[in-house]
Amino acid sequence: MRRASVFRTTAFRLTALYVAGFAASVAALGIVIYLVTSATLSRQLDTRIGSEMQSLQTAYRSGGKAGLTNAVGVDEHAHANGALDFAVLENGKRIAGYLRRWPDPAGWSVLPYPEPDGDVGVRRFLRAELGNGLSVVVGADPEQVEEVKEAILDGFLSAFGAVVVLGIAGGIALSLVLLRRVEAIRRTAEAIIAGDLTRRIPLRGTGDDFDRLSETLNRMLDRIRELMDSLREVSANIAHDLKTPLARLRQRLEAAQSEAEPARAASLHAALGQVDDILGTFSALLRIAQIEAGTRRAGFADVDLSDMFATVTDAFAPAAEDAGKTLTAQIEPGIRIAGDRELLTQMLANLVENAIRHTGPGTAIGLGLCADKSGIAGFVADSGPGVPAAERERIFHRFHRLADSAAVPGSGLGLSLVKAVADLHGIAILVADAQPGLRIELQFPAGAGAGATVKKPGN
Amino acid sequence: MQILVIEDDADTAALIADALAAEGHSVARTADGAAGLAQAETGRFDVVIVDRMLPRLDGLSLVKRLRGSGRACPVLFLTNLGGLDDRVEGLNAGGDDYLVKPFAVTELLARVHALARRLSAPETVLRVGGLELDLIRRTATRDGRAIDLQPREFKLLECLMRHAGRVVTRTMLLEMVWDFHFDPKTNIVETHVSRLRAKIDREFEIDLIHTVRGAGYSLRAPR
Numbered sequence: 256m257r258r259a260s261v262f263r264t265t266a267f268r269l270t271a272l273y274v275a276g277f278a279a280s281v282a283a284l285g286i287v288i289y290l291v292t293s294a295t296l297s298r299q300l301d302t303r304i305g306s307e308m309q310s311l312q313t314a315y316r317s318g319g320k321a322g323l324t325n326a327v328g329v330d331e332h333a334h335a336n337g338a339l340d341f342a343v344l345e346n347g348k349r350i351a352g353y354l355r356r357w358p359d360p361a362g363w364s365v366l367p368y369p370e371p372d373g374d375v376g377v378r379r380f381l382r383a384e385l386g387n388g389l390s391v392v393v394g395a396d397p398e399q400v401e402e403v404k405e406a407i408l409d410g411f412l413s414a415f416g417a418v419v420v421l422g423i424a425g426g427i428a429l430s431l432v433l434l435r436r437v438e439a440i441r442r443t444a445e446a447i448i449a450g451d452l453t454r455r456i457p458l459r460g461t462g463d464d465f466d467r468l469s470e471t472l473n474r475m476l477d478r479i480r481e482l483m484d485s486l487r488e489v490s491a492n493i494a495h496d497l498k499t500p501l502a503r504l505r506q507r508l509e510a511a512q513s514e515a516e517p518a519r520a521a522s523l524h525a526a527l528g529q530v531d532d533i534l535g536t537f538s539a540l541l542r543i544a545q546i547e548a549g550t551r552r553a554g555f556a557d558v559d560l561s562d563m564f565a566t567v568t569d570a571f572a573p574a575a576e577d578a579g580k581t582l583t584a585q586i587e588p589g590i591r592i593a594g595d596r597e598l599l600t601q602m603l604a605n606l607v608e609n610a611i612r613h614t615g616p617g618t619a620i621g622l623g624l625c626a627d628k629s630g631i632a633g634f635v636a637d638s639g640p641g642v643p644a645a646e647r648e649r650i651f652h653r654f655h656r657l658a659d660s661a662a663v664p665g666s667g668l669g670l671s672l673v674k675a676v677a678d679l680h681g682i683a684i685l686v687a688d689a690q691p692g693l694r695i696e697l698q699f700p701a702g703a704g705a706g707a708t709v710k711k712p713g714n
Numbered sequence: 715m716q717i718l719v720i721e722d723d724a725d726t727a728a729l730i731a732d733a734l735a736a737e738g739h740s741v742a743r744t745a746d747g748a749a750g751l752a753q754a755e756t757g758r759f760d761v762v763i764v765d766r767m768l769p770r771l772d773g774l775s776l777v778k779r780l781r782g783s784g785r786a787c788p789v790l791f792l793t794n795l796g797g798l799d800d801r802v803e804g805l806n807a808g809g810d811d812y813l814v815k816p817f818a819v820t821e822l823l824a825r826v827h828a829l830a831r832r833l834s835a836p837e838t839v840l841r842v843g844g845l846e847l848d849l850i851r852r853t854a855t856r857d858g859r860a861i862d863l864q865p866r867e868f869k870l871l872e873c874l875m876r877h878a879g880r881v882v883t884r885t886m887l888l889e890m891v892w893d894f895h896f897d898p899k900t901n902i903v904e905t906h907v908s909r910l911r912a913k914i915d916r917e918f919e920i921d922l923i924h925t926v927r928g929a930g931y932s933l934r935a936p937r
Contacts, residue, residue, distance in 0.1 A: 538814075545799075554799070566892055573906055573908075577905050601894075604894070604898055612899070
């Protein structure tokens with residue numbers, strides 16, 4: 256058995272996929288916020304530079320050169336706040352302000368700038384020509400913008416890292432939990448494969464989806480066990496039921512070896528009869544198995560049920576009479592269903608034979624078939640000893656015979672065949688008390704009646 | 715009669731051939747489906763006995779091809795125990811009768827004779843000894859005296875008379891009279907025959923219906 260790996264579980268794979276998607280979303284969100292924020296901050300800086308330039312130009316227009324240098328001088332304190340730097344140039348020489356470097360062309364520009372502490376930074380400049388060789392330059396340190404941008408980047412990188420780490424950890428945890436539940440199911444299945452059919456999947460009692468799945472699987476296992484048990488029972492019964500007549504047959508043949516004619520011929524004749532009985536049992540078993548396989552349904556045709564009931568009554572009435580019983584029938588004419596005539600005939604014949612064989616002389620056996628609004632119903636009833644209520648369900652099991660019927664010959668398969676044929680046709684069998692006696696009712700499936708079922712040839 | 719046996723199980727084939735030969739028939743044997751078809755197509759045979767399972771060409775296909783080539787000779791299928799659909803499939807393929815293995819030799823012989831008789835022209839009045847059965851007017855008389863028969867008794871008597879002088883097995887009667895294709899545990903054939911006997915034979919000096927022990931019944935006029 257390959258050991259299950261956490262990383263190969265479905266839970267982990269799904270979590271990993273989910274985490275990857277989530278991390279990608281975080282990254283995309285970070286990039287968008289970073290771009291929008293940096294654009295906004297840069298614009299704000301430019302706006303500040305622009306409005307400062309405007310106020311300096313206003314100062315120049317109202318106070319001339321002196322007014323301008325004055326304004327620049329006033330603003331010298333602003334530098335302490337790290338906001339803006341200025342320079343007033345006359346013919347390329349600085350005459351006021353603190354800027355140590357400035358761009359030559361007018362307009363916006365960005366240049367490296369030697370900081371007072373010796374580092375080389377960056378400044379954003381706006382230079383305007385005022386005429387008469389005078390120029391004014393406003394420079395701003397974009398460091399604040401950069402800091403905010405870095406903070407955003409850092410924040411999102413941390414979030415991204417946290418998502419990935421937590422996601423993977425969560426995936427592993429989830430996988431371990433699910434893996435344990437799945438392993439429990441798998442181990443149970445392995446134990447069952449190894450032959451321990453009594454094993455069941457342990458439940459946690461929380462009623463969660465795993466519990467519900469396990470419950471269903473456990474019920475399935477119970478059902479399989481039931482079927483296996485009945486199969487075992489049938490096999491054991493077959494072995495037992497065939498062993499007894501084979502042993503008797505062997506004895507008879509052994510005795511025949513030393514017999515003289517004509518006793519020998521009689522023994523051989525009886526032996527042949529026994530072989531035929533054994534073959535009959537095999538034949539019935541095979542037939543039941545084939546009927547249960549259900550392939551026969553393909554050959555369903557229109558069957559005159561009334562005629563079939565009449566034929567069976569007619570066939571068995573003299574035999575019943577000879578055994579001191581009466582067989583009478585009440586059959587509504589013209590009832591037809593879709594089915595297999597051969598099998599339906601055998602089903603009814605088995606029920607009638609059962610009634611003849613398991614009752615004493617003087618028994619009245621009744622057969623009936625009628626159709627009404629609720630459907631088609633048939634019955635076979637006798638006034639014999641009946642079947643105890645507790646046994647009624649079991650009489651259809653293979654080789655099941657009532658305890659006190661051991662004296663009556665029979666394979667114990669007749670009613671199993673009845674059940675198999677009834678199941679094939681969807682006929683419900685009810686075992687009732689005829690008070691006294693046994694009454695077996697056949698409830699034909701709804702829609703099986705005349706008209707609805709008449710098949711056209713070739714269909 | 716000329717009879718062809720197409721059966722791959724040597725024991726079964728020998729059993730059949732010996733039994734048929736003992737009755738004076740001439741028997742040809744083959745264990746192979748394709749060779750069997752070639753022989754059957756020559757048209758020399760009165761009855762062909764075919765196993766369902768054969769090497770090279772299975773029994774069903776063999777009979778379908780035989781019928782396709784226009785041969786109408788009677789075919790008896792041999793099928794295995796418990797083959798529920800075998801009878802219907804065999805008849806649909808063009809077979810005339812079927813027999814489930816293992817079978818009693820008497821059963822096989824009775825069915826082969828019944829098949830051979832099927833070829834003769836249909837009669838409307840059957841006569842055996844003084845017994846007369848009019849199939850059109852549905853009347854029965856013996857030595858001129860009318861006998862009142864139930865419909866099922868009439869059918870039973872018809873089957874026995876059609877194969878007069880031959881054994882008709884219990885299984886054959888179940889199939890022909892009641893269309894029962896299974897083996898009831900109750901002796902329904904015996905009880906019906908006994909009632910028929912009461913009407914046909916009881917008031918007459920000579921019995922026409924005879925029981926053939928371990929096989930079935932035979933209706934025959936005294937020699």
